[in-house]
Amino acid sequence: MSGYEIVFEDVSKFYGEVLGVNRVNLNVPPGITSLVGPNGSGKTTLMNLMCGLIHPDRGAISVRGLSPRDPEHMMRITGYATQFDAAPRWATGFDFVTTALLLFGYSRKEAERKAWKAIEQVNLTDAATRKVAGYSKGMRQRIRLAQAIAHDPQVLVLDEPLNGLDPLVRAETIALFRQFAAEGRHVILSSHVLQEVDVISDQVILIANGMIVAEGEIRGVRDEISEHPSQFIIRCRDASRIASLLFNEEHVTEVRLNDDRLGLLVLTRNREEFSRALSRIALAGHDIDGVIPADENVDALYEYLIGGAR
Amino acid sequence: MAVYKRGYQRYQGPVTGHYTRLMAMPRYAWERLFQQRLMIVLTAVSCLWPLLCAVFIYISNHSELWAGLGGGLKKMLAIDAAFFLVYMNVQSAFCILLAALAGPGLIAPDLSNNALPLYFSRPLSRLDYVAARMMTLIGMLSLVTWLPGLILFGMQIGMANSGWFAAHWHYGAGLIAGFFIWILIVSMVALASSAYVKWRLIAGALILGFFFVLAGAARMINGIFRVEWGSVINPAMAAYTVWCALLGKEIPEGMDISTSLLCLGGLIAALGLILERKLRPVEVIS
Amino acid sequence: MTTRFRARQAWTIATLEMRRAFFSKRAFWVYLLAFFPAFIFIGHGVSLQWQIKRFNARGKVAPAIIDSFKPGMTEREIIALAGNPQSDHEYTRRQREDDDEDESTGKRVIVEKTLHIRFLEYWDGNRRSYLRFENGVLKSARTRNPFDFQEDRSVYAGVFQLFYLRLAIFFGCLGIFMNLFRGEMLDKTLHFWFLAPARREVLLVGKYLAGLTASSVIFTSGALLSFFAVLWPHSGMEVQAFWQGPGVEHMLRYALAAALGCVGYGSVFLAAGLLLRNPIIPAAVLLVWEGINGFLPDILQKLSVLYYLQSLCPVPAPLESDTPALLKLILAPAAPASPWLAVPGLLVVTVLVLWAAAQAVKRLEINYSTE
Numbered sequence: 009m010s011g012y013e014i015v016f017e018d019v020s021k022f023y024g025e026v027l028g029v030n031r032v033n034l035n036v037p038p039g040i041t042s043l044v045g046p047n048g049s050g051k052t053t054l055m056n057l058m059c060g061l062i063h064p065d066r067g068a069i070s071v072r073g074l075s076p077r078d079p080e081h082m083m084r085i086t087g088y089a090t091q092f093d094a095a096p097r098w099a100t101g102f103d104f105v106t107t108a109l110l111l112f113g114y115s116r117k118e119a120e121r122k123a124w125k126a127i128e129q130v131n132l133t134d135a136a137t138r139k140v141a142g143y144s145k146g147m148r149q150r151i152r153l154a155q156a157i158a159h160d161p162q163v164l165v166l167d168e169p170l171n172g173l174d175p176l177v178r179a180e181t182i183a184l185f186r187q188f189a190a191e192g193r194h195v196i197l198s199s200h201v202l203q204e205v206d207v208i209s210d211q212v213i214l215i216a217n218g219m220i221v222a223e224g225e226i227r228g229v230r231d232e233i234s235e236h237p238s239q240f241i242i243r244c245r246d247a248s249r250i251a252s253l254l255f256n257e258e259h260v261t262e263v264r265l266n267d268d269r270l271g272l273l274v275l276t277r278n279r280e281e282f283s284r285a286l287s288r289i290a291l292a293g294h295d296i297d298g299v300i301p302a303d304e305n306v307d308a309l310y311e312y313l314i315g316g317a318r
Numbered sequence: 319m320a321v322y323k324r325g326y327q328r329y330q331g332p333v334t335g336h337y338t339r340l341m342a343m344p345r346y347a348w349e350r351l352f353q354q355r356l357m358i359v360l361t362a363v364s365c366l367w368p369l370l371c372a373v374f375i376y377i378s379n380h381s382e383l384w385a386g387l388g389g390g391l392k393k394m395l396a397i398d399a400a401f402f403l404v405y406m407n408v409q410s411a412f413c414i415l416l417a418a419l420a421g422p423g424l425i426a427p428d429l430s431n432n433a434l435p436l437y438f439s440r441p442l443s444r445l446d447y448v449a450a451r452m453m454t455l456i457g458m459l460s461l462v463t464w465l466p467g468l469i470l471f472g473m474q475i476g477m478a479n480s481g482w483f484a485a486h487w488h489y490g491a492g493l494i495a496g497f498f499i500w501i502l503i504v505s506m507v508a509l510a511s512s513a514y515v516k517w518r519l520i521a522g523a524l525i526l527g528f529f530f531v532l533a534g535a536a537r538m539i540n541g542i543f544r545v546e547w548g549s550v551i552n553p554a555m556a557a558y559t560v561w562c563a564l565l566g567k568e569i570p571e572g573m574d575i576s577t578s579l580l581c582l583g584g585l586i587a588a589l590g591l592i593l594e595r596k597l598r599p600v601e602v603i604s
Numbered sequence: 605m606t607t608r609f610r611a612r613q614a615w616t617i618a619t620l621e622m623r624r625a626f627f628s629k630r631a632f633w634v635y636l637l638a639f640f641p642a643f644i645f646i647g648h649g650v651s652l653q654w655q656i657k658r659f660n661a662r663g664k665v666a667p668a669i670i671d672s673f674k675p676g677m678t679e680r681e682i683i684a685l686a687g688n689p690q691s692d693h694e695y696t697r698r699q700r701e702d703d704d705e706d707e708s709t710g711k712r713v714i715v716e717k718t719l720h721i722r723f724l725e726y727w728d729g730n731r732r733s734y735l736r737f738e739n740g741v742l743k744s745a746r747t748r749n750p751f752d753f754q755e756d757r758s759v760y761a762g763v764f765q766l767f768y769l770r771l772a773i774f775f776g777c778l779g780i781f782m783n784l785f786r787g788e789m790l791d792k793t794l795h796f797w798f799l800a801p802a803r804r805e806v807l808l809v810g811k812y813l814a815g816l817t818a819s820s821v822i823f824t825s826g827a828l829l830s831f832f833a834v835l836w837p838h839s840g841m842e843v844q845a846f847w848q849g850p851g852v853e854h855m856l857r858y859a860l861a862a863a864l865g866c867v868g869y870g871s872v873f874l875a876a877g878l879l880l881r882n883p884i885i886p887a888a889v890l891l892v893w894e895g896i897n898g899f900l901p902d903i904l905q906k907l908s909v910l911y912y913l914q915s916l917c918p919v920p921a922p923l924e925s926d927t928p929a930l931l932k933l934i935l936a937p938a939a940p941a942s943p944w945l946a947v948p949g950l951l952v953v954t955v956l957v958l959w960a961a962a963q964a965v966k967r968l969e970i971n972y973s974t975e
Contacts, residue, residue: 061970083801094792111800522884
């Protein structure tokens with residue numbers, strides 16, 4: 009197992025008779041990885057397994073070479089912001105973060121310094137001395153994030169981290185994730201907001217019914233889906249003519265003209281043939297302003313790979 | 319045109335009656351309770367003593383089985399108030415154990431999951447809710463208290479001579495009334511504990527502690543002050559005094575019947591007050 | 605990671621948890637259980653002094669008169685002999701009794717009696733005599749010195765063993781120790797601890813230390829406060845003689861028994877909270893087991909926490925005066941264990957239970973939805 013990857017080897021987890029995840033094999037490199045799947049698909053189970061909150065019934069997990077059954081070492085390099093929306097009744101936001109740091113062996117002074125730094129990073133300084141129990145949902149989300157990043161972890165696991173955050177904080181949080189990933193760390197997050205996943209992620213893991221449906225870079229995953237034709241939007245002045253030319257190509261399955269007659273949507277079974285055909289049309293003197301892939305995003309992948317499972 | 323005028327039509331078919339709706343809650347609660355193995359085991363164990371009592375009644379009414387044995391034994395085998403009091407004492411202890419197991423799950427989860435607003439947004443008042451929850455306990459505790467007691471009483475009527483019922487009908491009446499008082503107290507304690515602490519586990523401990531600790535504290539007060547009035551804080555003692563009065567047995571020293579009834583009434587009122595304060599349709603965000 | 609680092613982690617966890625154990629709202633009930641006997645003893649001391657003042661103000665009778673009260677005397681004879689009593693109250697009750705079957709009719713004969721009961725109380729400056737009359741005839745006379753030091757120490761022994769050890773520490777530890785893990789699962793906050801860079805065993809030790817410190821401080825203080833409250837109303841000479849004699853040893857033994865009670869019951873409830881989803885019935889079984897301890901054969905008596913704790917108590921608990929003679933025979937306690945056996949025995953059992961708890965906590969998974 010690599011010392012810089014998160015590895016799942018044939019991991020299964022059952023809750024009694026209910027399937028959690030089944031025969032999961034994963035190699036997650038550093039960077040931002042998003043877990044995408046419908047409710048109950050096993051995203052949280054994967055995260056909990058990774059952080060040792062639950063144990064696999066079979067298989068093995070390694071987080072940068074460390075076992076989740078050894079929290080003493082593994083949690084030193086890992087921070088996990090769970091989806092459990094509870095916090096100790098007694099704690100203020102500052103206490104909540106400091107307490108966790110004391111268990112790392114930091115002196116109180118150092119723990120407090122690090123706690124303030126983390127609280128500043130999530131923009132919660134004003135509310136830090138208030139009880140967590142009185143926080144709003146978004147504030148509780150941020151204080152959990154502060155606790156997860158306070159010890160400067162190499163692996164950051166975040167369950168629905170953008171839920172309940174306002175747009176400004178959302179942007180700041182995404183920037184924080186990017187900064188972590190740029191430093192060669194792992195940022196693993198689950199999200200339902202597919203547009204955001206699209207923008208943030210270096211790679212995605214699609215999961216449905218406890219099984220991994222696809223993993224890798226979004227473009228790579230899309231390339232591997234052969235049963236769904238690729239979609240392209242072409243912006244051009246002579247849409248009707250180009251449509252008729254494309255329709256003669258064998259690999260093109262569908263062409264739809266825009267209402268304004270200045271663009272068209274093309275569905276093709278062969279991306280390379282389509283590319284060659286488009287070159288020919290351009291060389292024949294037809295003006296083409298732009299070509300944009302219409303389904304190289306998580307939304308489309310989700311629809312193709314998981315849509316049927318919903 | 320307003321949307322509701324186009325699409326919405328209120329259900330206008332027949333609806334079930336108020337009491338039928340009320341009984342839906344205990345029905346589901348019983349089903350859930352008896353899915354627990356521990357509950358079935360405890361209920362079965364609770365029925366062992368009534369079985370032994372039935373054997374005792376059989377032996378007592380078949381003098382040929384013990385003919386020739388001394389008069390002392392004859393007195394010991396008599397089916398009298400003392401017999402029914404012993405029966406009631408043993409079964410009342412099982413009542414507490416069953417309530418400690420079943421009671422906490424009745425209200426505490428609704429409170430900790432903020433489910434009360436859901437109940438009260440239906441045609442269900444707070445009183446209905448408490449009544450429905452109490453019905454669950456009354457039904458369950460009846461299985462191990464007055465129902466087998468009544469069977470024992472019936473057995474004795476059938477086996478004894480014809481004049482026995484006329485002379486001792488008050489045993490049956492006392493048994494039913496006594497157990498109803500006890501079931502009411504145990505159920506109220508269980509519901510109030512469940513509403514008070516929200517945690518099923520601690521509510522169970524509170525139900526046990528309520529009866530055991532109060533009994534211990536009463537004995538402690540009596541021991542330290544060398545008095546008998548300490549028993550007023552022991553609901554089990556107060557109930558026992560009432561049972562003695564109902565069955566026509568001599569009342570134990572330290573408590574008289576009016577004091578006992580007053581204690582039990584005060585206790586029920588206090589527990590009712592707790593329920594009234596705790597069962598409010600508000601959502602607690604913490 | 606060194607053992608020293610782990611010990612420091614455990615202590616950090618303990619200090620964080622102690623705050624919760626000592627100062628949470630739920631701790632109020634634990635304090636009430638621990639200090640209730642002390643309040644009652646203090647109340648008893650205050651009421652005694654007030655009563656003595658009142659008795660002295662109302663007048664005394666000669667000690668010889670009190671000695672002359674004999675069952676069978678009538679109310680009139682007593683009042684003529686001793687004068688007006690300190691207190692006088694009476695009531696009437698009906699008593700219904702089943703008698704034997706009437707041979708001729710086969711019916712049971714029911715006898716109904718009316719009893720007129722009266723209580724009179726006299727005081728000779730040192731002793732109170734409490735007389736009970738039934739239908740005008742003296743049935744019983746209880747004469748006792750309200751400042752009987754020996755009796756008070758015996759009452760304290762009874763309260764300590766029958767209420768304090770069997771109920772207060774039992775339920776107090778149940779509340780404190782089950783709260784440590786099972787409580788956090790119910791609050792859905794246990795995962796915060798599991799996400800710390802600490803071994804689960806270290807977490808268990810830290811939490812146990814917190815519970816033990818809180819329960820020991822609370823219950824030992826309660827036991828000692830009660831102990832001093834028992835001594836308080838007695839004369840200086842008696843108390844001084846007690847302190848010069850076995851006083852300090854008695855005090856330390858009670859404190860040790862209370863602390864060891866927390867050690868033993870604490871470990872059991874901590875383990876029960878980890879091993880069982882609903883530990884209430886096992887707790888009830890343990891309560892009944894410890895409660896019937898005195899009825900069990902010698903060998904079974906030794907299988908209870910209470911046996912070892914009672915072995916540490918310097919004064920045996922008195923049996924209730926109304927305990928039937930036959931029961932008194934059965935209730936004869938097993939020979940107490942020597943403190944040199946009781947203390948290590950209890951500690952060994954505690955270590956074994958904690959080891960089982962450590963195995964459970966290592967396997968424990970966060971799955972709040974099943975709680």
